[in-house]
Amino acid sequence: MTVNNIENEKPEEMNSEDNVEKESKVYEYFEAVDKSIKPRIEEELKILYELCKIDEDLKDIDDEKGDLPDRISEQKVTLDKIWEELDSKTAELAKLKDEEGSLRKTIKKGEDKIAKYDEQKYNAKSNKEYDTIMKSIDTQYETIEKGEKRLKDLSEIEEILSNEIQELRASSDEISADLKSNEDSLQELDEKYSQEELELKNKKEKLTVRLEDHIKKLYERINKTMKGSAVAVVRRGNCSGCFNSIPPQREIEIRSAAKLYTCQSCGRILVDEKLIG
Ligand SMILES: [Zn+2]
Numbered sequence: 001m002t003v004n005n006i007e008n009e010k011p012e013e014m015n016s017e018d019n020v021e022k023e024s025k026v027y028e029y030f031e032a033v034d035k036s037i038k039p040r041i042e043e044e045l046k047i048l049y050e051l052c053k054i055d056e057d058l059k060d061i062d063d064e065k066g067d068l069p070d071r072i073s074e075q076k077v078t079l080d081k082i083w084e085e086l087d088s089k090t091a092e093l094a095k096l097k098d099e100e101g102s103l104r105k106t107i108k109k110g111e112d113k114i115a116k117y118d119e120q121k122y123n124a125k126s127n128k129e130y131d132t133i134m135k136s137i138d139t140q141y142e143t144i145e146k147g148e149k150r151l152k153d154l155s156e157i158e159e160i161l162s163n164e165i166q167e168l169r170a171s172s173d174e175i176s177a178d179l180k181s182n183e184d185s186l187q188e189l190d191e192k193y194s195q196e197e198l199e200l201k202n203k204k205e206k207l208t209v210r211l212e213d214h215i216k217k218l219y220e221r222i223n224k225t226m227k228g229s230a231v232a233v234v235r236r237g238n239c240s241g242c243f244n245s246i247p248p249q250r251e252i253e254i255r256s257a258a259k260l261y262t263c264q265s266c267g268r269i270l271v272d273e274k275l276i277g
Pocket residue numbers: 232239240241242243244263264265266267268
């Protein structure tokens with residue numbers, strides 16, 4: 001990871017040709033801005049250090065909010081799923097109830113018909129007519145029997161569905177209550193920190209525009225993984241981020257601020273402690 005004037009803190013030296021090319025690129029790059037590189041790099045490092053402190057504060061605020069924002073969005077997703085399931089099961093139950101209603105009507109009709117045929121059979125004028133009536137009665141009994149069997153099945157399915165709907169409603173109520181309390185807590189924290197966050201973000205914005213574009217990108221990339229600690233200070237030969245030791249020669253180079261260095265072990269941008277006072 002080496003961008004123009006950024007070099008990873010690594011013990012092995014590059015070959016001299018590479019070095020010359022790199023140095024010259026760096027020099028040319030900054031020459032138009034400054035007559036010497038050191039003040040410019042030192043300035044960038046100071047900005048980066050300030051930026052890091054702001055990101056640390058922003059991270060503290062995020063930590064204070066904890067996993068509330070994540071939990072809230074997870075709960076919303078879960079609730080959506082529950083409601084979708086509730087809708088589909090409620091619709092299914094309504095359909096079954098409709099079927100139950102029409103089955104009961106069919107059974108009632110069959111019973112009425114049987115009662116009617118029962119009277120008719122005594123007035124049958126022939127054996128054939130009597131047989132026909134008896135056959136009709138049998139048909140009605142079959143229909144009623146089939147209907148009652150289906151009603152029994154329906155009642156079992158309806159009971160299962162009703163229980164499931166009840167459980168879903170209970171979960172929905174429980175999660176909704178928890179979500180409401182999480183949203184209230186987050187809102188409270190948002191209100192508590194909104195002003196501070198705004199000020200920090202404004203400060204960050206002002207500092208960021210002063211950085212060279214590629215350094216800004218480097219910082220943002222490291223900050224993404226280091227979450228508010230993209231810059232480490234070199235103290236007594238160690239990186240303050242990961243406590244890995246830095247070779248004395250490299251320490252001198254970091255102090256000379258001719259380039260930007262990142263820690264080989266943790267990847268943080270390294271700043272000499274004398275620079276930041
Ligand atoms: Zn480190």
